[in-house]
Amino acid sequence: MSITDSLKRRAHVVHYKKDIIPTRSQIEEILRIGYPLATSKQKAFPYKAYVLGPNESRSKTLYNLCENNKIEFDGDVEEKGFKYRANPNLYHLATAPWTLIFTPRVAPGNQFAQEQCAQTGTKWEMGDESFIPRGRESWSIEVGMIAKTITGAVLDAGWDTSYNICFPKDVSKWPKNYFGFIKHMPYLVQTIGKADLYKWQNMSEESLKKDTCPPFEDIFIFED
Amino acid sequence: MTVADTFKKRAHVVHYKKDIIPTRSQIEEILRTALPLVTSKQKGYPYQVHVLGPNAERSRKLWNLCENNKIDTDVKANMGDAKMYRSNHGLYHMRSAPWTLITTPMTRNANPFHKAKFKEADSLWELGNPTFVNEENRESCAVEIGMLAKAITGVTLERGWDTSYNICFPHMKHKWHDFPFIRYTPTLMQTIGKADVYKWQQLTEEERKLDTDISFEKMFKFEDDK
Numbered sequence: 001m002s003i004t005d006s007l008k009r010r011a012h013v014v015h016y017k018k019d020i021i022p023t024r025s026q027i028e029e030i031l032r033i034g035y036p037l038a039t040s041k042q043k044a045f046p047y048k049a050y051v052l053g054p055n056e057s058r059s060k061t062l063y064n065l066c067e068n069n070k071i072e073f074d075g076d077v078e079e080k081g082f083k084y085r086a087n088p089n090l091y092h093l094a095t096a097p098w099t100l101i102f103t104p105r106v107a108p109g110n111q112f113a114q115e116q117c118a119q120t121g122t123k124w125e126m127g128d129e130s131f132i133p134r135g136r137e138s139w140s141i142e143v144g145m146i147a148k149t150i151t152g153a154v155l156d157a158g159w160d161t162s163y164n165i166c167f168p169k170d171v172s173k174w175p176k177n178y179f180g181f182i183k184h185m186p187y188l189v190q191t192i193g194k195a196d197l198y199k200w201q202n203m204s205e206e207s208l209k210k211d212t213c214p215p216f217e218d219i220f221i222f223e224d
Numbered sequence: 225m226t227v228a229d230t231f232k233k234r235a236h237v238v239h240y241k242k243d244i245i246p247t248r249s250q251i252e253e254i255l256r257t258a259l260p261l262v263t264s265k266q267k268g269y270p271y272q273v274h275v276l277g278p279n280a281e282r283s284r285k286l287w288n289l290c291e292n293n294k295i296d297t298d299v300k301a302n303m304g305d306a307k308m309y310r311s312n313h314g315l316y317h318m319r320s321a322p323w324t325l326i327t328t329p330m331t332r333n334a335n336p337f338h339k340a341k342f343k344e345a346d347s348l349w350e351l352g353n354p355t356f357v358n359e360e361n362r363e364s365c366a367v368e369i370g371m372l373a374k375a376i377t378g379v380t381l382e383r384g385w386d387t388s389y390n391i392c393f394p395h396m397k398h399k400w401h402d403f404p405f406i407r408y409t410p411t412l413m414q415t416i417g418k419a420d421v422y423k424w425q426q427l428t429e430e431e432r433k434l435d436t437d438i439s440f441e442k443m444f445k446f447e448d449d450k
Contacts, residue, residue: 003378007261037231112435121308123301144370152227210337
């Protein structure tokens with residue numbers, strides 16, 4: 001099977017099944033496959049993933065956190081005469097049996113990197129917590145890459161996965177009872193489980209026709 | 225073959241071959257195959273990829289731009305003693321790459337579905353705003369750019385080519401004056417070609433042992449095990 005055959009099976013999940021749930025060892029195996037397939041500049045891997053298992057109350061709290069973030073952003077739409085509708089793209093957070101929350105990590109260099117820096121007088125920035133705000137954009141790329149390798153391993157194992165980048169950017173808003181481990185604003189939330197309903201199944205034929213991607217030519221510009 | 229079988233073939237390139245070069249149509253086929261394998265929030269795809277073909281002089285300019293950025297970074301940190309200077313091997317692939325992708329943020333309009341939904345819900349579509357795209361959304365956009373880069377990587381490897389990444393370049397737009405098509409500071413550079421030398425081939429056995437990844441346990445914290 002080609003990589004195209006694997007990755008094209010991914011579809012955004014609306015609800016996960018409650019009765020078919022990957023075990024902890026299945027999730028660990030997926031992560032152990034996905035992790036070495038990612039790369040990091042100077043092998044720093046300046047991020048980590050908190051792996052949260054099945055806990056309905058915690059998942060619901062996470063969903064509420066993200067949905068409230070949207071509400072806060074839009075303001076009181078009903079006051080302006082619009083009908084409030086919850087964002088179905090966030091529902092997967094509420095039913096996900098497994099959730100990965102990627103956050104920054106202070107990353108000392110490995111022995112090779114330390115020796116190279118010493119020999120060349122080069123600064124190792126990733127071991128400095130104060131550098132995190134400046135490094136976030138670059139490290140987000142690496143998080144996107146590992147999310148994709150994990151996605152491949154998830155799909156190859158017959159499970160489903162979805163992503164979320166809509167959450168409060170202020171760490172103090174993350175409830176301490178469930179998310180006290182979060183010290184820096186996360187990069188990405190990724191869920192894993194068995195889909196009960198995909199987004200495309202939740203849309204009318206008419207909506208599917210309108211929900212287009214930009215054409216290839218808008219994304220890739222052959223400059224020559 | 226699994227996804228793992230494909231991705232594990234990737235290795236960082238030091239030099240690309242000069243006599244075996246993917247054609248434009250081969251590169252286009254790779255990109256056309258990879259694009260549908262990624263997703264984007266609300267199908268916004270708020271980025272653009274500038275695809276540069278074989279041009280030794282331009283590749284050398286790009287490499288210089290990136291290497292000088294490394295020197296600047298060390299100087300600003302009060303480091304980078306000139307006597308200890310060694311150019312960064314990790315950037316050499318930029319110099320010999322036949323194909324280079326430069327990905328930058330880009331404004332996008334909502335597709336017809338999201339346009340209607342946003343109107344119905346009185347919600348703001350931010351991706352059409354250049355300031356938002358270039359200043360406030362860069363981090364979220366970078367996650368998606370990383371996903372696209374990995375999809376391109378997978379297809380590139382399946383086709384028997386090699387690919388490497390670079391995130392060390394000037395983050396001030398005015399420094400990109402030799403590349404006038406760059407409207408927003410780039411997020412990622414990715415090169416594609418046929419490797420002549422990989423990074424691991426340039427390291428001694430001893431160095432390879434020291435150049436470790438972080439452990440699985442440091443990367444993944446199973447919070448419920450505590």
